[in-house]
Structures are given as C-alpha cells and as structure tokens.
C-alpha cells in the first residue's frame with residue numbers, strides 16, 4: 338500500500354452482552370468481539386472473528402461487548418496460544434496466562450508469542466494494548482505484587498523484540514475478577530502512529546524503582562492516522578489514566594478528587610497544548626472522548642464517579658463502568674477512551 342491510498346481507521350463500539358450476535362452490524366465484517374463479562378474464556382476464532390471473554394463484571398448485566406468492525410474481509414488464526422483476526426490493515430489478537438504462583442515468565446512468553454505473530458503477519462505498529470490482571474494488588478508466591486510481576490515480564494518481552502520506550506503502545510493494566518491475566522492488542526500495518534506522553538505526568542516507562550523492579554511499559558496515548566503526514570484527522574487512543582501527577586498518586590482515599598484529577602489528566606493529554614508538542618492540530622476536550630471505560634475499585638463509589646463523569650463527557654458518548662481493582666492500591670478510579678472523530682479546529 339502506498340502513502341497515497343487512504344486507509345480507514347479502526348471502528349469499535351459497545352453493545353449489550355445479551356444477544357450480541359443479533360446486534361452485530363450486517364453491513365460490516367467483524368474483526369473481534371471482546372466480552373467484558375462474568376467469566377473468563379480463552380480467545381477463539383471459530384466464528385470467523387476473534388472472540389474472548391474477560392472476567393470484568395460481577396454479572397452479565399454489568400458487562401458489555403466491545404465490537405471491532407471493518408469493511409475488508411477478515412482472516413483468523415491461532416499462533417502459540419494467541420488468537421487473532423486481521424483485515425490486511427489492522428490486527429486484533431488476544432492471549433491468556435493461566436492463574437499461576439508468579440507471572441513474569443508466563444507474561445514474557447505470551448507477549449513474545451504475540452510480538453512474533455505481529456512480526457510474521459507484517460503488523461509492525463503496536464497501537465493499543467489492554468491487560469486484565471486478576472489479584473493485581475496481591476503478592477505472588479515470592480512476595481512481589483502481581484502487577485509488578487506482570488510489568489517485569491512485559492518489559493522483558495518488549496526488550497527482546499527491541500521495542501524502545503517510544504515504540505510501546507498505549508495501554509491499560511487493570512484488575513480483573515478471575516482468569517489469571519488476559520490481554521488483547523490492536524496493531525496496524527500501514528496506518529502510522531505517534532506515541533503521546535502527558536507533560537503533567539512522568540512517562541510510565543520512567544517511573545522510579547519504588548513502583549517495582551521494571552517500570553510499566555506503555556505510552557499515555559497513541560495518535561493513529563492513515564499517513565504519517567496527517568496531523569489533523571487521526572484517532573487518539575487514551576491509555577488508562579488515573580490520579581497521578583509526576584509519578585505520585587494524589588488524593589488517596591478521596592474518590593471524587595481522584596476522578597477529577599484523572600479527568601484533568603485526560604483533558605490535558607488530548608488538548609491542544611499537549612498535542613502541539615507532536616505537531617498534532619486537534620482541539621479536543623473531554624466531550625470528544627468516546628467508548629470510555631471507567632474502572633472503579635469500590636462498588637459504592639460508582640454513583641459519585643458516574644455523576645462527575647456525566648458532567649464532563651458528551652451525552653452521546655458510550656461509557657462503561659466496571660467494578661475492579663486498579664494497578665496501585667492507593668488508586669480508586671481509572672479512565673480510558675478513544676477520540677474517534679477529531680475536533681479539527683486548528684491548534
């Protein structure tokens with residue numbers, strides 16, 4: 338594909354879990370269905386697209402399905418325990434690490450399979466990753482917090498594949514309700530990406546050692562556009578964002594203040610001042626965020642978090658609330674989303 342041929346950008350939306358098959362758009366092909374549901378299942382591709390069940394909801398009524406669609410034909414397969422679907426421009430793949438006493442090695446091996454698959458299919462741009470870690474704040478059998486254990490394996494795998502800090506994807510690393518560790522990835526073949534950091538936060542890959550032996554390797558956001566020259570009409574994938582300034586957690590124990598700071602962090606991240614550092618000309622605000630996931634540690638806090646979010650998000654945005662743990666035990670809330678359609682006003 339040459340730079341002149343314009344490729345569409347990925348499309349995703351949330352559907353209700355019940356009857357998801359009935360609701361799948363008939364005029365499109367399905368790349369993947371990610372069920373945020375009440376049990377875990379290995380990735381599978383028997384229906385001509387990628388399917389994976391991630392244990393993120395106490396009951397099906399609290400869950401939802403994230404559906405990725407495309408106009409191009411979809412091919413599926415499995416490689417080293419990784420299920421995948423791709424349409425010649427975008428690859429969606431998923432893997433799982435069974436419950437274990439420690440996770441660094443299993444994470445490294447599963448990530449290696451995923452990175453090898455990307456290489457072999459020609460998807461060199463790792464756009465966005467989601468990681469769901471059961472017992473994320475508990476210690477492994479050697480006394481290391483499971484999130485830190487996971488971060489170690491991930492850092493090792495990226496290192497083996499020569500991913501420098503500025504080529505890691507934006508990501509989410511969040512608690513789940515069961516199933517060891519599950520992950521899925523969106524990668525692109527010809528669409529270009531720019532990793533974006535937040536000038537008000539230290540890059541996660543530069544966090545000091547107090548947060549674990551290997552830092553979390555992810556970008557704060559990824560700008561994805563059809564060509565490298567297009568700094569106007571791309572999408573922005575916002576990583577899981579929390580109440581962190583510099584590298585420090587702020588407002589521990591105050592969920593409302595933590596929600597407001599997480600929102601402020603996202604507003605700055607996707608806003609014109611931060612994007613100007615990357616010559617991206619978009620004037621986004623929180624109202625431009627869509628397909629939003631809000632992770633809340635304590636179920637009782639959900640109404641307060643919902644109230645604050647409703648004041649900032651577009652009434653038309655899709656927003657899912659999930660009651661799970663967050664990567665640091667002093668964080669009560671975390672928010673992610675995608676700016677799908679750019680607000681193109683010149684910066």
Ligand SMILES: C=C(O[C@@H]1C=C(C(=O)O)C=C[C@H]1O)C(=O)O
Pocket residue numbers: 468508509510511541553554555576577578579581664671
């Ligand atoms: C909230 C933070 O990190 C979380 C953990 C991530 C990971 O390990 O992949 C990515 C984003 C967040 O889900 C943060 O460090 O700011």
